[in-house]
Amino acid sequence: MPELPEVETVRRGLVKLIKNKTIKKVKVIYPKIITGDVGQFEQQLHGKSIQSIGRRGKLLLFNFDQGLTMISHLRMEGKYFVKSSLEPLEKHTHVIFEFVDGSQLRYNDVRKFGRMQLIKTQQVKEVPNLAKLGPEPLDNQFLLVDFIQKLAGKKKAIKPVLLDQTVVAGLGNIYADEVLWLSKIHPLTPANKLSPAQISLLRQQIIKELTAAVAAGGTTIRSYTDAFEHSGKFQFDLHVYGRQGQPCQRCGTEIVKIRVAQRGTHFCPNCQRVTK
DNA sequence: TTTCTTGTTTTCAG
DNA sequence: ACTGAAAACAAGAA
Numbered sequence: 001m002p003e004l005p006e007v008e009t010v011r012r013g014l015v016k017l018i019k020n021k022t023i024k025k026v027k028v029i030y031p032k033i034i035t036g037d038v039g040q041f042e043q044q045l046h047g048k049s050i051q052s053i054g055r056r057g058k059l060l061l062f063n064f065d066q067g068l069t070m071i072s073h074l075r076m077e078g079k080y081f082v083k084s085s086l087e088p089l090e091k092h093t094h095v096i097f098e099f100v101d102g103s104q105l106r107y108n109d110v111r112k113f114g115r116m117q118l119i120k121t122q123q124v125k126e127v128p129n130l131a132k133l134g135p136e137p138l139d140n141q142f143l144l145v146d147f148i149q150k151l152a153g154k155k156k157a158i159k160p161v162l163l164d165q166t167v168v169a170g171l172g173n174i175y176a177d178e179v180l181w182l183s184k185i186h187p188l189t190p191a192n193k194l195s196p197a198q199i200s201l202l203r204q205q206i207i208k209e210l211t212a213a214v215a216a217g218g219t220t221i222r223s224y225t226d227a228f229e230h231s232g233k234f235q236f237d238l239h240v241y242g243r244q245g246q247p248c249q250r251c252g253t254e255i256v257k258i259r260v261a262q263r264g265t266h267f268c269p270n271c272q273r274v275t276k
Numbered sequence: 277t278t279t280c281t282t283g284t285t286t287t288c289a290g
Numbered sequence: 291a292c293t294g295a296a297a298a299c300a301a302g303a304a
Binding site for chain 2: 001003057066073076077095111115129151163165172173262264
């Protein structure tokens with residue numbers, strides 16, 4: 001499930017594989033992937049070349065010439081592959097970007113949850129989804145004072161607050177559980193009950209963990225691969241996610257899985273206590 | 277057939 | 291006007 005480190009790994013792969021390539025033809029096989037008019041999407045990209053590929057939170061930003069940007073969200077299972085047009089299509093390929101050199105960028109998504117949207121580059125910041133996004137945790141924008149202030153106004157459990165992309169961008173279910181374990185914070189702790197020291201530690205662990213996960217090429221749990229079809233390596237560094245029933249690596253207590261805000265949530269009931 | 281999976285949006289109550 | 295809880299939604303695997 002692509003969270004920030006996986007999306008960043010995909011981005012880096014795509015930069016190596018398709019930067020500066022020019023599109024000959026775009027074919028949308030499954031229209032629902034595209035937000036907006038599908039015919040326009042295909043036509044507007046004709047002849048455009050990829051100037052750069054950026055990322056904001058979990059969103060990929062493909063910047064084309066002539067002021068055009070494609071925003072792409074992989075949601076749960078979206079993947080990009082780069083193949084020769086001669087190679088047979090993989091199952092679950094929904095959008096094909098054919099380049100003038102005969103290679104293709106293929107968007108593959110088993111669950112069809114991912115979304116793409118074409119927009120003028122100057123309007124990118126106005127897209128509601130992106131405009132509301134919280135600070136980028138690895139960009140020196142994620143300031144402690146802001147984080148403390150944000151959490152002070154939230155009475156709900158810290159776990160869903162970490163998943164709220166307007167608080168900080170890029171965390172998903174896996175890393176949320178991991179940073180809470182690293183910070184010894186119970187996922188049900190009301191966000192406004194955390195001490196400044198706890199919030200400071202939590203912020204540091206978020207930055208450290210995401211940095212380490214990017215360096216490891218992300219986490220492959222079920223199906224994630226990067227644009228080279230390589231799995232990540234960070235799943236070997238997980239401490240709680242998917243480890244219910246196994247001993248906590250810090251204290252030996254059995255890791256427990258509960259449901260918090262309808263999400264599977266893993267934690268150590270001994271190390272992680274609720275602050276009252 | 278039912279259950280499970282997650283990120284995001286929508287809906288509704290307070 | 292805001293919070294937050296819950297449901298909806300996307301679709302397939304087991």
